[in-house]
Amino acid sequence: MTPLLAARQLVLDVPGRGPGAPFDFALPGGQMVAILGANGSGKTTLLHTLTGLRAPRSGTVLLAGRAVGAWSSRARAQRLGLLFQDDIATFPATVEETVAAGRFAHQPMWRNLSGADRQAITDALDVMQLRDLARRPLEALSGGERRRVALATLLAQDPPVMLLDEPVNHLDWHHQILIMDHLARLTREAGKTALVSLHDPNLAARYCEHVLLLGPDGAAQWGPSAELLTAERLGWLYRHPFACLDDGGVRVFVPR
Amino acid sequence: MPRAVVILIVLTGAALAAGVLALTTGALALSPQRVVLALAGQGDALARQIVWTVRLPRALAAFAVGGLLAVAGALMQVMLRNPLADPYVLGVSGGAAVAALLGLMAGLGTAQVALPAFIGALGSIALVFGLARRGGGWNPARLLLSGVGLAAGWGALISFLLAVADPDRLPGMLFWLMGDLGGVTQAPWGALAALAMLACLAWPLGRSLNVMARGSLEAQALGVPVAQLQPVVHVLAALATALAVTVAGSVGFVGLIVPHLVRLAIGNDQRLLIPAAALAGGGLLVLADTLARTLLAPRALPVGVVTALLGVPVFLYLLNRRGT
Numbered sequence: 001m002t003p004l005l006a007a008r009q010l011v012l013d014v015p016g017r018g019p020g021a022p023f024d025f026a027l028p029g030g031q032m033v034a035i036l037g038a039n040g041s042g043k044t045t046l047l048h049t050l051t052g053l054r055a056p057r058s059g060t061v062l063l064a065g066r067a068v069g070a071w072s073s074r075a076r077a078q079r080l081g082l083l084f085q086d087d088i089a090t091f092p093a094t095v096e097e098t099v100a101a102g103r104f105a106h107q108p109m110w111r112n113l114s115g116a117d118r119q120a121i122t123d124a125l126d127v128m129q130l131r132d133l134a135r136r137p138l139e140a141l142s143g144g145e146r147r148r149v150a151l152a153t154l155l156a157q158d159p160p161v162m163l164l165d166e167p168v169n170h171l172d173w174h175h176q177i178l179i180m181d182h183l184a185r186l187t188r189e190a191g192k193t194a195l196v197s198l199h200d201p202n203l204a205a206r207y208c209e210h211v212l213l214l215g216p217d218g219a220a221q222w223g224p225s226a227e228l229l230t231a232e233r234l235g236w237l238y239r240h241p242f243a244c245l246d247d248g249g250v251r252v253f254v255p256r
Numbered sequence: 257m258p259r260a261v262v263i264l265i266v267l268t269g270a271a272l273a274a275g276v277l278a279l280t281t282g283a284l285a286l287s288p289q290r291v292v293l294a295l296a297g298q299g300d301a302l303a304r305q306i307v308w309t310v311r312l313p314r315a316l317a318a319f320a321v322g323g324l325l326a327v328a329g330a331l332m333q334v335m336l337r338n339p340l341a342d343p344y345v346l347g348v349s350g351g352a353a354v355a356a357l358l359g360l361m362a363g364l365g366t367a368q369v370a371l372p373a374f375i376g377a378l379g380s381i382a383l384v385f386g387l388a389r390r391g392g393g394w395n396p397a398r399l400l401l402s403g404v405g406l407a408a409g410w411g412a413l414i415s416f417l418l419a420v421a422d423p424d425r426l427p428g429m430l431f432w433l434m435g436d437l438g439g440v441t442q443a444p445w446g447a448l449a450a451l452a453m454l455a456c457l458a459w460p461l462g463r464s465l466n467v468m469a470r471g472s473l474e475a476q477a478l479g480v481p482v483a484q485l486q487p488v489v490h491v492l493a494a495l496a497t498a499l500a501v502t503v504a505g506s507v508g509f510v511g512l513i514v515p516h517l518v519r520l521a522i523g524n525d526q527r528l529l530i531p532a533a534a535l536a537g538g539g540l541l542v543l544a545d546t547l548a549r550t551l552l553a554p555r556a557l558p559v560g561v562v563t564a565l566l567g568v569p570v571f572l573y574l575l576n577r578r579g580t
């Protein structure tokens with residue numbers, strides 16, 4: 001079966017970096033996969049390259065077997081969505097209006113929001129516990145609340161493949177777990193595929209069967225989290241020693 | 257009735273009211289009845305002549321100019337994601353002004369400089385897009401800076417031309433620079449048609465523009481064909497500006513304040529904002545032009561002076577509100 005999203009001989013175009021080793025991966029369907037890497041290792045560049053927002057230095061990105069750039073913007077957005085690391089609001093908008101933008105690729109040019117669109121928006125607001133804030137202007141929200149608005153926009157877009165750039169940034173523990181749980185449910189029960197860049201290896205170990213490690217030299221390692229997530233490898237990845245503790249069968253990584 | 261329809265009806269009413277004021281007031285006050293009769297081609301010959309050959313063309317020109325500038329401003333603010341962008345920010349009016357001033361210096365009349373002004377505006381647009389495009393892609397920041405840089409260059413050329421110009425021609429040149437509808441002798445049907453077309457385009461383009469307001473990367477990720485849409489909208493906005501400049505010279509601040517006022521009043525849904533800005537901008541300029549020719553009558557002020565006097569305080573207020 002053609003993987004929904006795959007990279008062939010990919011070399012990311014990270015400014016100021018020497019030629020990295022090309023890497024391949026195919027995103028397994030119905031799973032959540034984590035990207036781990038230090039600051040500047042290319043996590044955001046990778047996600048933008050996979051969405052077709054920026055060209056790789058070499059190699060190709062295939063969305064459902066076809067080069068990502070060959071899709072029309074609209075057809076691509078129906079299949080692949082991206083949560084940005086941060087969003088800057090220039091013009092005032094309410095929470096609801098912002099989330100409604102997620103439906104763009106589903107709406108015909110001439111028509112207004114359909115019943116299905118409205119339902120998707122309401123559901124997304126509910127999941128992110130934003131129902132009460134729906135009519136509030138974006139600038140009146142806290143950083144964490146805005147993060148949930150951005151997530152709700154992606155949920156309203158409802159693509160089979162979701163790329164998320166640090167989705168739990170700015171979020172308290174309750175909301176971090178709420179979001180990771182929801183993403184896990186979407187992949188397990190609704191067959192969605194998620195590629196999530198994270199800063200916490202413990203979230204990756206807890207939620208993701210596969211991880212993609214972006215090393216300091218542009219080298220990437222791809223494989224099952226059980227194998228790849230070790231104290232030594234995290235030490236290489238973050239250039240800081242890690243310890244692995246055992247909490248009743250669950251491995252917990254802590255920086256030394 | 258949907259809110260959008262109510263808003264558009266109210267704004268149409270306000271624009272018509274400004275139109276009535278424009279047709280009735282002037283050196284010779286005409287009663288609304290006389291104006292209506294004259295419009296219908298009846299009544300006394302004097303009223304017919306004043307309405308049909310002087311006041312109506314001028315009011316229509318004011319409406320077209322105000323509407324075009326407001327729509328251009330609304331489009332540029334969204335595309336450049338900069339609330340302070342206005343139709344002249346890309347140097348369009350500067351290019352038009354230099355060409356128009358050269359025309360005036362060469363002895364052309366105010367009405368005849370329309371052609372050089374249009375050519376100057378288009379040349380300036382081509383220059384700024386050519387410069388901004390060189391690095392590949394449409395980077396709003398580079399487009400904005402290229403425009404600002406070019407506008408500064410045009411500004412210097414304008415000062416130079418004013419400094420060396422024949423003193424007899426200076427008043428005409430200054431009037432043109434400040435924006436003036438005194439030279440209008442016939443209704444600018446082309447500009448009005450362009451305005452109507454732009455207002456209608458708002459419906460199919462509006463949703464894409466709404467998403468574009470969030471930034472071009474986000475819009476791309478949400479499914480907007482940004483690479484195709486961006487040049488089209490920039491060129492439309494620039495052409496609207498060029499047309500407006502050609503009719504009235506450079507009228508300041510309409511393109512900057514009207515979109516903001518409308519946005520504050522009705523929100524930022526471009527499908528409604530663009531037609532609403534067209535009506536509000538048009539109505540405002542009809543009113544400003546009526547004030548310009550009656551406030552110090554028999555002396556006429558350039559309409560640009562009135563719009564700037566109205567516009568500067570609002571602009572400063574908005575700027576400060578943003579800062580807090």
